[in-house]
Amino acid sequence: MRKHAMRCLLVLSIAIISVALVACGGSSGSSGSAASSGQASEQKSFTPTLDTTTKCSIAVAGNYDNFEALEAEFDKFNTYYPDVELSYTKLDDYNKVVSTTLNSDNAPDIFFAQEFMLGNESYAALFEHAEDLSDPALKIDLSCVRPSLLCKDEKGAVPMAPIFSSTSGILVNEDLFKKEGIAIPTTYDELLAACEAFNKAGYPTPILAYNVPSAYGNLVGETMYSDAAKNPESVAKLNSLDPSAGEYMRPTLEKVDDMMKHGCFNLDVCNELEDGYNALILRFFEGDIPMALSSADTASGTAKRESQSEAFTANPFSYALYPFTLTNDGACLLDKPSVQFAVNKESANLDMANEFMRFLVSTQELNDIARAKRLLTVTSDIPFEGVYAPFSKVGASQVISTHEVGLADDVTIQYRVAAYQVANGQASIDDAIAGFGTYAL
Numbered sequence: 001m002r003k004h005a006m007r008c009l010l011v012l013s014i015a016i017i018s019v020a021l022v023a024c025g026g027s028s029g030s031s032g033s034a035a036s037s038g039q040a041s042e043q044k045s046f047t048p049t050l051d052t053t054t055k056c057s058i059a060v061a062g063n064y065d066n067f068e069a070l071e072a073e074f075d076k077f078n079t080y081y082p083d084v085e086l087s088y089t090k091l092d093d094y095n096k097v098v099s100t101t102l103n104s105d106n107a108p109d110i111f112f113a114q115e116f117m118l119g120n121e122s123y124a125a126l127f128e129h130a131e132d133l134s135d136p137a138l139k140i141d142l143s144c145v146r147p148s149l150l151c152k153d154e155k156g157a158v159p160m161a162p163i164f165s166s167t168s169g170i171l172v173n174e175d176l177f178k179k180e181g182i183a184i185p186t187t188y189d190e191l192l193a194a195c196e197a198f199n200k201a202g203y204p205t206p207i208l209a210y211n212v213p214s215a216y217g218n219l220v221g222e223t224m225y226s227d228a229a230k231n232p233e234s235v236a237k238l239n240s241l242d243p244s245a246g247e248y249m250r251p252t253l254e255k256v257d258d259m260m261k262h263g264c265f266n267l268d269v270c271n272e273l274e275d276g277y278n279a280l281i282l283r284f285f286e287g288d289i290p291m292a293l294s295s296a297d298t299a300s301g302t303a304k305r306e307s308q309s310e311a312f313t314a315n316p317f318s319y320a321l322y323p324f325t326l327t328n329d330g331a332c333l334l335d336k337p338s339v340q341f342a343v344n345k346e347s348a349n350l351d352m353a354n355e356f357m358r359f360l361v362s363t364q365e366l367n368d369i370a371r372a373k374r375l376l377t378v379t380s381d382i383p384f385e386g387v388y389a390p391f392s393k394v395g396a397s398q399v400i401s402t403h404e405v406g407l408a409d410d411v412t413i414q415y416r417v418a419a420y421q422v423a424n425g426q427a428s429i430d431d432a433i434a435g436f437g438t439y440a441l
Contacts, residue, residue, distance in 0.1 A: 046359050048080045049139070055083040056349040058356055061101065061108035062339070063094035069372035077359050084352060099125040102344060109347040110356070113160040113340050115151050116409040130159035131343035131354065133361075138354050144363045145378050148401035149337050161361050162337035164375040166296040167391070168218045170207070170324040175317040176290045186393075187328040188255070195264040198290050205266035208284060209293040210273055213420040214441050217412055218293040220419045221334055223252040223326050225400050228407055239408040246436025249418055253429045255326045256419045267424065277301060285309035287317055294321060297338055299387055300374040322390040333394045336402040338375055414439050 060070065067088045074086040089108070091097055098111060102125070113130065117123035133140050134157060142150060142158060149162045177184050177194075180201055185191040195206035209215065227248065228235055237245040259265065273279040277298040282305060284292045299321040306312050323331030341360070347353045359365060363379050370377040376388065384392035417439035421427035427435070 045364075046080065046362065048355070049358075050081070050351055050355055052081055053083060054081060054352060056352050057085045057087070058110065058349060058353055059108045060086070060088045060110040060341075061091050061094075061098070062088065062112035063090060064088075064339075065090055069369045072372055073360055073365060073369055076365070077356055080359070081352070081355075084356075086356070099123060102126060102129045102346075107344055107346065109344050109349060109353040110341050111344060113342040115337060115340070115403055118151055118153060118159070126342075127153065127159050129342075129344050129346055131345040131350075132157035132159065133161050133343065133357065134158040138358065140354070140358045140361050142361065144361065144366065144380075146335070146380055148335060148404050149378050151337075151340075151403060160340035160342040161357065162340050162378040163360070163366065164338040164370055164373060165378045166336055166338035166376060167334050168221045168293075168295055168324060169299070169321040169391070171284055171292040171294045171299060171302070171319055172322045172390075173284070173287065173290055173317055173319050175319075176203075176287075182290075184322060186323075186325070186331060188326050189328055191325070192259075192262050192264070194290070195259075195262055199263045203290060204288055205269040207264050207291045207293060208273075208280060208289045209265060209270050210280060211265075211267050211270040211420075211424070213417045213439075215293075216416040216419040216423070218295055218324070219256065219423075220252045220415050221412075222324065222332050222400075223255060224249075224412070224415050225334055225402055225405050225407065226327070226332055227251060228405050229400055235406050238411045239406070241410060241414070241437035243434075243437050246414070246418075246433040249415055249433055249436060250429065252326075252415060253418060253422050253432055256422050257429060259326075260423055265423070278305065281305045282309050284319075285312035287311055287315055293324065296321065296376050296388070302387065303374055320387050320390050323394055330398055331394055332398045332400050333391055334400050334402055337378065413441055417441065 060067075070088055074088075077086065078084065091101060094112065095114075095117075101107060102111065107129075111126075113126065117126060131138070134142060134152075140161070142161065145162060146165075149165060150158055151160060152158055172184055174184070176182075176198075180197065182194050182197050183190060185194045198206040209219065228238065231248075234245065234248050238248060273283060277294075278301070280292055280294070280298065281302055283289060285305065286309075302319070306316070323333060325331040341357065343350070343353050343357055360369070366379050367377050374387070414436050418427070418432040418435065421432050421435075422429055
């Protein structure tokens with residue numbers, strides 16, 4: 001059957017974490033070397049703990065349009081529990097309706113949760129329903145997850161388990177770089193040089209990006225988190241939206257302004273993107289765009305859309321997601337959970353819902369579902385491969401756990417909107433800084 005304000009684990013373990021990235025298929029990427037933090041537990045194969053003849057239904061609710069990778073896990077779980085019917089449902093306007101849905105007769109047994117919701121009063125009702133997944137009685141082995149991705153509430157409970165992780169980067173048409181004899185940039189100076197060369201060669205825009213405020217996180221994320229990680233005392237001030245904290249945005253906004261002056265973005269081309277990441281991917285697949293700002297969540301959708309692009313089908317090219325850097329100190333990797341699962345402790349089939357989580361939260365299954373979804377694994381011991389292969393060159397000391405840094409979601413909004421205003425000439429750097437604490441998406 002087919003079935004934040006809260007800080008997370010404040011011990012900074014960036015230097016000892018080797019991030020494991022996985023992706024299957026794709027048009028690009030040589031296999032990287034395996035990397036291990038030495039932290040992963042040795043796990044035995046799954047052994048059922050409940051009556052395998054149990055008949056019940058388990059419903060998962062989230063904001064994905066479809067979730068074939070999860071359905072594959074349902075099928076595998078059914079080899080142990082053949083009479084358990086598992087299903088996935090998308091809830092429209094998920095963040096607005098999930099709390100209400102959990103109080104309805106159609107409440108899901110498992111549901112998506114996000115770190116920014118933790119400690120946010122608007123989502124207090126959601127977490128009142130969440131099982132503590134760290135309860136030893138549940139025997140869910142959270143040790144297979146990178147510690148920097150586990151979020152705890154003020155009582156030390158773990159109300160959600162990360163299923164995928166994500167990062168920010170830049171999709172690179174490797175064939176265009178080879179054709180023009182341009183080196184794929186690894187520093188900010190190299191990025192500016194590459195953009196200048198592509199402009200001289202007559203390409204529509206060196207870098208393609210959504211030109212809407214919410215999308216500017218892919219542009220400013222590295223400097224925003226890197227600066228905060230180096231200056232931890234700034235985090236509390238930023239999170240309180242103290243107007244004077246706007247000055248922390250200056251280095252980031254100066255880079256944005258500098259990139260616009262160097263012609264890194266042709267906003268007329270960027271403004272032609274009319275819908276979500278589907279439009280960005282299909283425009284990139286036209287084959288005349290050297291680079292496109294992207295999250296791993298966007299990169300995960302590229303393989304499925306190769307066949308949807310007539311241009312790519314006719315003239316396929318090699319591409320991969322590369323680290324995107326605005327510094328000359330070497331690229332960073334922003335390590336953040338993409339999807340997290342919580343268990344509804346009021347579930348009529350709570351034991352089976354927890355049993356499915358015990359099955360899923362394992363090195364084998366988390367790696368498998370990440371490969372199938374073409375996202376990044378949350379475990380420790382996976383080789384860099386496929387579309388994410390370029391990240392194998394990022395050293396462990398250059399990994400930044402966004403949750404350990406602890407910037408609240410409101411702070412990222414301030415940076416995004418300020419960057420958008422500077423990029424579009426709507427505000428000077430000083431004026432954008434002066435608006436810190438007032439921006440909303």
